[in-house]
Amino acid sequence: MDPTQIAARADAAGGVIRTAALRSAGATARDIRRACESGAVTRLRGGVYTTPHAAAGVLTAAAHGGALCCASELARLGVWVLDSSRLHVAMGGGGHEYTHPECTCLPHWDDPPPGYGRVDVERALVQLARCQGPESFFAAFESAWRLGLLSRRARMSIRARLDARHRWLVDLARADADSGLESILRLRLLRLGIPLRCQVVIRGVGRVDFVLGERIILEVDGRDNHDDATHRHKDLVRDANAAALGYVTLRFDYALVMHDWPRVAAAILRARAVAR
Ligand SMILES: [Zn+2]
Ligand SMILES: [Zn+2]
Known part of the structure; x- marks a missing residue:
């Protein structure tokens, strides 16, 4: 087996491969030594080789002795974590x-x-539920689903592998949640017993994140967007249009939802009481 073939085997294995796997594929000890000398693979430690194409996280995980998993693998896939x-x-x-x-x-x-x-995306999500709890899992699950990473079979497999107390989250999940923050907010409102409609299109306003009852609009600004002045102006125009139609808009950002939840909950509960 030549160095290129050995590197291709390692690439196919995710960028890290053991001697045993190379030997069972037909590589001799001399082949592996030549592949190292040519730079096609690098020896990480005895019996473990890497390629230049391996992702940084994969290399560090291998240096530690295992595979990239849980929140780190999900983040690598672009999933909201x-x-x-x-x-x-x-x-x-x-x-x-x-x-x-x-x-x-x-x-x-x-x-x-x-x-x-x-690890595969299913296992990473099951790990995340145990590692970071139900909210983090729920947001990542909806994000992965929206990205097209979860078939129906995959969703059912994850559900079966979750602890029983977390399975209801899979039943609650939707394919169209806009951001992880929105997922978490929805979950918390449902736990407060507040019914809501998601991704509602209001004529004259556009698509809003949530509508509570008949007159309250709830918008959440994620970590990445709404920072610049143009976005800010667009939001204000939307809020003015909504107010002209008789809606009250409540707008929360990442810091408020994640670090000051009692303030957010109090605002929502009071707005509901007034709207009645
Ligand atoms: Zn380490
Ligand atoms: Zn973890």
Whole structure:
């Protein structure tokens, strides 16, 4: 097996491969040595090789001894994740942790052992529910669904693998949630017993995030948008149009929803009482 073929095998395995996998594919010890000398693969440690194409997170996870998983793999896929500041690494049941520079890894010891590379999106979501709780899971699940990453079969498989107390979240999820923040807000309002309609089109205003009752519009501004003056002006025009039609618009941002929820809940509950 020539160096290019060995690198292709490692790429197909997600950028990290063990000697045993290369040997069972037909590579000899001499082939592997030649592949290292040519730069096609790099020896990470005894029995583990990487390619230049491996993603940074995958390499760090392999340096730690496992596969990229949970919040880190979901974030890599573009899924909305509440917190992916640490590197989540799947170790399997009997994995071995290695020391490496600048380690902030969060090891996950759920079975079965994943080897190296990345876990699949279904497993990453099941891990996230245990790792970060129901809100984080719900927001990521809806985001992954919206991105087209979850078939019906995948959604049912995730539901079956979740702890029983989290399964209702899959039944509640929708394919059209606009942002993770919107998912979390919807979940919290439902828990408060507040019925709402999502993604409502109001003539003269446009599509709004939520309508509560007949007259309250609820809008949530995610982490990424609404920062610039143009967006701000558009929002104000929408709010004025809505007010002219008899609606009250409540607008909350990420910091309010995530770090000051009692203030948000009080505003919503009071607005509902007044609107009655
Ligand atoms: Zn995790
Ligand atoms: Zn580490």
